[in-house]
Amino acid sequence: MSVLSRDSLSAYAELARRGVCAPPQSALWIEEWVATTGPDGFLAVLEAEGGPACALALEVIRSGPFRIARFMGGRHANGNFPLLVPDATASIEIEAMLPAIRAARPDIDALVLERLLPDLDGLPNPLLRFPHFPSPNLALAANLEGGFDALLSRVSGKRKRKKHRSQMRKFEAAGGFRLIEASTPEEVSRLLDAFFAMKEFRFRNMGIANVFGDVEVQNFFRSLFLDALRENPPPFVLHALEVGGTLRAVTGSARAGKRIVCEFGAIAKDELAHASPGDFLFFENIGKAGRQGFEIFDFSVGDEPYKRLWCEIETRHFDVAVPLTPKGRILAGALQMKAAAKSYVKNSPAMWRLAKMLRRSAAGNQTAQD
Known part of the structure; x- marks a missing residue:
């Protein structure tokens, strides 16, 4: 020791x-x-x-x-x-x-x-x-062996593609959309600020203690994602969906060998929440993970309906x-x-x-x- x-x-x-x-x-x-x-x-x-x-x-x-x-x-x-x-x-x-x-x-x-x-x-x-x-909680993951198209063929891909196109039209009508992978300190700070605000709102309304609310925890994640930028590729990465100049969904992920792990995610509860910006971002993130050669997209701990839409792998921790x-x-x-x-x-x-x-x-x- x-x-x-x-x-x-x-x-x-x-x-x-x-x-x-x-x-x-x-x-x-x-x-x-x-x-x-x-x-x-x-x-x-x-x-x-x-x-x-x-x-x-x-x-x-x-x-x-x-x-x-x-x-x-x-x-x-x-x-x-x-x-x-x-x-x-x-x-x-x-x-x-x-x-x-x-x-x-x-x-x-x-x-x-x-x-x-x-x-x-x-x-x-x-x-x-x-x-x-x-x-107590299961962990769920999507199997990307064979690529993103192979996954879609097993998880109602036709319906998912149709919904994705419909979401695109809604986001274009709301001022246009942009997918972001944070590659600068300024982008890391902006995406994390938005994420912490989204989580604070959600946890308060659910009656759950905000595990991201502590200043030390926030500082940790800021340093983690900022310093990850020094490596190529970064071992920890932030993604976001911006619509009409406003961030609507944010995820933070870790690259770990053959898998990419979604460590956290959140959406804005605003006028576009009905268009499921989180689902849209996950479609893009999972597709990108497949193109980059990852074999597993790991949603980590927690059994949620939106994860079940993609996941075939259950892991008991x-x-x-x-x-x-x-x-x-x-x-x-x-x-x-x-x-x-x-x-x-x-x-x-x-x-x-x-x-x-x-x-x-x-x-x-x-x-x-x-």
């Missing part, structure tokens, strides 16, 4: 150039999270056959009376997979991390690693050798909660029960409708008080 320092982060970045990982464990993500949030974090590195084979970048936070180690990025870290050197994966003994973490950080009650991919690019996730349980202290055993058990309860509600259409109705009602009451 090593504390976060310029040297340790440089060593992590060097390892990342030889390995594979999910975007939230990439060197750029970790560097930006450290720079913008200043976490109490550490790097855990396992060696095999004389060299580094697996690495985890973790932060320590307080959750009620507990202190836990988790992925950097919190709820923004989805589809998680550690940094692995493929040639050394067979000899990894992931369990060896636990005594090392206990010895270096006896204050940590539990290792809590959420939303784990079962595998990545054909490599099994070694973290699933720890006790684990299903995450997993959560790990390993107690490191007697107090941590209480937390690990509680997290497993909480995940099971959430899964029950979300897998019951009637219960899920009721939960969303209560949430909207609570949001309305709060707005009235404001």
